[in-house]
Amino acid sequence: MFASELISHTILPVRTADSIQAALDRMAEFKLYHLPVVNDSQFLGLIAEEDLLEIRDTHETLGNVSLPMINPFVYQDVHVYDVIRIFDQLQLSIVPVLDYSKNYLGVISVHNILSFTSEIYAVREPGGIIVLEINNRNNSLSHMAQIVEGDNAQILSSYVQSFPDSTRLEVTLKINKTELSGIISSFERYNYQVKAVFNSIITDNGTEDRYNSLMNYLNV
Secondary structure (H helix, E strand, O other): OEHHHHOEOOOOOEOOOOEHHHHHHHHHHHOOOEEEEEEOOEEEEEEEHHHHOOOOOOOOEHHHOOOOOEOOOEEOOOEHHHHHHHHHHHOOOEEEEEOOOOEEEEEEEHHHHHHHHHHHOOOOOOOEEEEEEEEHHHOOHHHHHHHHHOOOOOEEEEEEEEOOOOOEEEEEEEEOOOOOHHHHHHHHHOOOEEEEEEOOOOOOOOHHHHHHHHHHHHOO
């Protein structure tokens, strides 16, 4: 996915003619800590909420005050992974998107990135999670997929985490079923170390019934 596909069309930039208060109100509306300053289609930089809050006269225009501005941006055809890297490195709440003529196209908000991440890792999909600890020489996702599919299941998403000064890797698998005992046994049979297991199975221990009974009693 490219940066241009994640642009938010509801978050509008501010202009140098806008007031400090207008910029603060827009940040509050969209729950952001940064906003782009754009005159016509020219991107001038990002302003930060913490800098605006230091100005006493909030009716003053942005162009009439001395504000520190940073100039991070991505081009429209940058891969989304590079966008995530900039969010992480610079701790931004938005990242501007420009074309190759440096014209402003829009912004990607951290909320867009969270939604995208949730989608690619199948966070909304029901299922279970298995965390494996393996040697980096045994990092064969195709073999892991065969084990999972042998139990009539599928891997919805996966990611690998490495550790400094270690040959060990942590592989997290999101699987489209919550009953994972058969898959776990298969992984252990092939000498995979199962580090953790998570699923959405809820055991009914009567707590909810007791809570509802108490609420009914209190409402009498």
